[in-house]
Amino acid sequence: MRIGIDVGGTNTDAVLIDGGTVLAAVKSATTQDVTSGIVQVLRELGAQRRFDPAEVTAVMIGTTHFINAITEASRLAPTAAVRLGLPATAALPPFCDWPQRLVAAVDGKAYMCHGGHEFDGSVISTIDRNELRRAAEDMGERGVRSVAISSVFSPVNAGMEQEAAAIISEQLPDVHISLSHEIGRMGLLERENATIINACLRELAEQICDGLAAALTGEGFSATLYLSQNDGTLMDVEYARRYPVATFASGPTNSMRGAAFLSGLQSCAVVDVGGTTTDVGILNGGFPREATAEVSVGGVRTNFRMPDVLSVGIGGGSRVRGGDSGVTVGPDSVGYWLRDEALIFGGSTLTASDLAVAAGLAQIGDPSTVAGLDRSLVAEGLAHIVRETARVVDRMRTSAAPLPVVLVGGGSILLPDELPGVEEVHRPGQFAVANAIGAAIAQVGGEVDRIFSINPGQRDSVLDEAKDEAIRRATAAGANPGTVQVVDVEEVPIAYLPGNATRIRVRAVGDLTLDPARRARTPEPAGAARVGEGS
Template sequence: MGSTVGSAGHDAFGERSVRTNTDAVAIDLRRQALADRGLKAHFKTPTTPDVTSGIETAVRTVIAAASLSPSQIASVTIGTTHFINAVVERDARRLRRVGVVRLSRSFLREVPPFAEFPSDLKRILQGHVGIVDGGLHIDGSQEAPVVETQVVRECEAIKKAGLSVVVVAGVYSPIDEVFQQESRVRDIILREIPGIDVVCSREVSPRIGFIERENAAILNGAILKYARRTVRQFKLAMKKLNLTCPLFLTQNDGTILDSSSATRIPISTFSSGATNSMRGAAYLAGMDGRGGFSAIVIDIGGTTSDVGVLLPSGLPRQAGSYVTVAGVRVSYSMPHLHSIGLGGGSVVQVINDNVRVGPESVGLELTSRALVFGGDVCTTTDVCVASGKAEVGNASCVKSIDQALLLHANARIKALLEGAIDVVKTSPEPLTVLLVGGGAVLAPEHLEGALKIIRPPFNDVANAVGAAIARVGGSVDIVQGTTHQTELQAVDHAKTLAIRRAVDAGALPSSVQIAEVDSMPLQYVANQIRTIAKAIGDIDMNSKIEESAADETEKDQDAEPEEAKDLDVNISTETVVDPFTYKPEICTGTRGISEWIFSETDIDWLADGCYVLGCAGGGSPAASQIQLKRMLREGHKIRVIDSSSLNGDALIYWGGHMGSPAVSVERLQSIETVYAFQELMRYMRHDTFDAVMGLEIGGANGMEPFLVGSSRFFDAPVIDGDWMGRAYPTYWQTTLAVHKPLELTPCAIDSGDGKTIIMTRAPDDEIVDRALRASCSEMGSRVGMAAKPTCTEFVRKYGVLNTVSQAWRIGRSIAQARAANRLSSVAESIIAEAGGKDAAKVLFRGKITRVERRLFKGHSYGTVYIAAFSRGEEIDSSTNSTILAEGGELQIPFKNENIYAKHVGNDGDETILASVPDLIAVLDNESGKALGVPEFKYGYAVTVIGITCSPRWTETPRGLDIGGPAAFGYDDIHYRPLGTYVEPKSVIEEFK
């Protein structure tokens, strides 16, 4: 327990509940400048099954040891795993069914709530689902006003379902400062169903990204009742200790919540343990985040070591925008950690004359299995004692350990820690390393990559100390217009909002500072930027801290013993397809041609492959992936054919999406492209067509023809090919425009909410894109597009063929690498599927150190900077191919998609490794999947690959004019082929 209070005569406490121990500390914050950092007492006690007794024991002990009276305690702060455990363990006793009411008149129907939840968790949580009018556009205007009668109708269904909690989620609710749609719907629900819990998605997560925000709100709603019960029990423990001070809980980002807020947003405490350890390490080392430092923290436990970076703000470097909890993608802050299998219980063994340390561990059995405790397993603790680093157990039990074994084991421990340091660093410069945790004694006195090593005093209770000194935070994620203000003014406004929210959360106004800020333009959206800001400050103990109004019925229930957990609960494991043996279904269609009948596995692999071929653009395929898989489950069919199967007189429609990915992540997938096809068919007087083809294979647009061609809509086969072989930012950058100019009109776009435009003719192809894009901006910044129907001759002569097969094979290679636990070589697997080493290459490996973004004429421009790994231990070099460039830095400018890759060596020499129209993809080393421009983030470890483009782009000068470096304004860069193009192998031909 604890607080950042510094008022005279007050002490602070910190506690973290973990699986094995509950730690408590007493800190006199008046003495934090001293060597002991004011820590007066600390205590460990085994964690108890109930919530209160372990905490009560630990706190009572430190109060007595520190000779404190209850009146001297300024605050109580708890870091707990109770809430996340209830979700991870599928504990139905502590979870409730959740109703969901979405706000949008025209969208959100294709990707339903709970769509990504594991089936067992979905069975426990899913309640009523309804959609009412509402929602916002990206510019903050209303898509539709809330209709009260619709909300009342949903209330009747919620009551009938017997639900006690409901989530309200609206499109772009985080930027809804004017209409307050979610709040209005909540008020109606509370009026119609008194006593029900209503969770507004924007209050749980103020971030853009509808699915992840709604998912977070659902999990939050499911544990609300249990959170209230738990917090009341925390307070009961305090009451037994005669403590009347405020109660706080630690959050995932290193800040705290008052107990009342914690009962409303318990999900924000899910992953606070690691953060507490990192913050506690900095405090104990006298580096509390206010001096502009960066440091690496290594928390060595019994089984694993968690390694993270503390930023100059004093807060941990955060993971990506979205994280996964219990198999569910959610949007909330969480520290970015690299974990290795090294702890006090790690097994030390000799295999084939080599000494191996971990990842096997005796874990909780250390005190009975390790040699120093009379056991029969050699562990790192035994090595530590035998090396004279620690005095634990009976040292005579390890005297017989061979000195050579000790030497090699200590060398391996050193190498593991140095490799982990390299993974989290973002530059070759050494950083200070803070060692904490019960296993901190395992580390050597010197580590490569460490400026210096500090083992702070009391480092084994750093987690509790981190809880004690946590600060108050406020954050915003907002989209703003820049028509009537500058970008700098917009950023300042976001900072002001973040500071205001920190103060509202209980921060002392004079102590609040901006911890982080990031501003980025939105593709295809004129005069709009998205800004994320976070402010932190000390607790203002003079501010009025709201206490939650306890429900008397629930209070009575607290007295009742909790029923035993059902250990036989059916925690299902999803059926996993073996990517090494799976074969796609190829059958003979009505005309005697071979057709590829898509399965859910095919959809998954296609999605991953499309994002790689998107070259960081094209938008995330995630929502399309959910939509298409749902359609298959409902019995619809998706077919793919080779271009060789087309009749000579076939009528072929093609198209896709146009607009901003920032709209896609809120509106989700819809059927505006279907509407555009319908409008163009009416204009062209076509009742049907023979096949559909994609505008581009890259990103979400690579999935769009499968929606249109499904039996749900036009029941037309999808051609294995597209008009780019990748993703490009504009409609006219197609191989059709290269070889057959003026074939883009007539065409149609549709917004999905009742707005349609048909463009009948144009003097050149470029003006078509410019005109449609201007209309797109006025129509909500995202539209479906149907292009002029084409013919078999043009598809075969000018299309990039077999790219559906190529995307599928790339996705399969990622799945195989994951299944075989060899993600370190996923780049080589992708290269093999993209034509081999003569057609594709690994360009670079390193870590993203900087991302610059700007907006010009609706497009997102910028550059991502990637620094080479200072060492390569994290990559098994025996399985990897030659890298075109090592050391130095790689710079990749982008205009929605990556344009070229320039290597800057340590000596300053510059080399263009690859450029458009060749494909440049950035792969995330942790997942093996591609990163899009929106996911480029500081600190990511990545591998950059290049793939040679189709000769459709290079066989005429016009191809390079449209798709080469000069098309993006880089006249000084001359395209040089990365390799020799190899046409992708047809899946249909292989498996028919």
């Protein structure tokens, strides 16, 4: 048996799954400290369906801990950014495009040092070891506890970042170090930003991972703990400690994977309506379509792997207002205070959930509290929700071809079984906990993403090499070898690099093996593998 848990802004959902069968499913209000909410849903699962914690082989969690910390600009470690690029790149130093509140929250320190490569791999300047030692000494005096190292074109050659990390670690053995070639893609500022964000979360990642593990142990579980990644695969706790940014979009990703599992559709649009937002994404081959452009996190431009998701501030907890200009729904929400604030639960705030109950779309809370709502207000508010959702779905389309839509999330009770401009609308069973199901059925991935020099007539052999490497890495990360398959291959010729340079990205996934012996010798956690990342 497995347990899948997804922590949302309003609700924490959990499911107990045996094979492909959902044995129990619960939904509970997210708590302010999140971890106690996870303990609560574990207990509610046991109350709904008695089971022995020893029979649970794995617990998969999708968490909002880390993205919330960035959004709130809180619980972030004092962080230094070391850029290897002098005498180039001095015009735009680290943190130059960050909101000031985030710079203050991480007590950001920037160090410009010599190093880096040109796009063809040639050296801009060699590393000055003494310069880096002086920088490390200054970091120690300033109380820096985490360091982000980025080098110009490190996806082409990561050697200087690794050398700088060794020098700084020698001076400051207790600091956390994040390297940009392991996190971001091509594009210095965006890759550097992603690395700084990862670095400032490293301390929190250790605390959260320890807390989650302790919570499971306290409830009698000995199962292996996994966290959901942005790409729909799993990572183990050790990987989560090193790369907390990999969890940022786990919520929408889990919902999309759960929608594929519940509906049986591998290519569709998924509309996940939660308590705070409605997230719309596209499934291709059962996995979320990745964003190809930069992604803004807390007002900071980044370029690490994220699903292509478009969100609108409409959910079950959205505040509803009426006025001369019409009825508005959201974008602000009562969040996890829904059970205290909504009219149907005895509160004083008109929410989208109140509209759904008043219209007879849902049976939750006390319907008598909304029986007197103005019928035109109810109709206009629900029509607004339908229009906005259909508009977002249409924006996510890339062609005029029919695209079925799958509705999931507890808040999808706000939507009818038909949407304007959509030919097929599916609302599968267990739709309210699709996110937790997506976490429970998540697979293990391995990825190769690097620049190859392809000689004439060698394209097929290079592609085969990349595919074999991705499959090996998925297997090493804990996938059952008999289930691993290549799910995504991307080739992008790079005209400005010599030697027929081509960026090749290959992703392979497989079912998680729960063999303890295999996990013990796993050299890299799920989805971590990327050789000389070149995007």
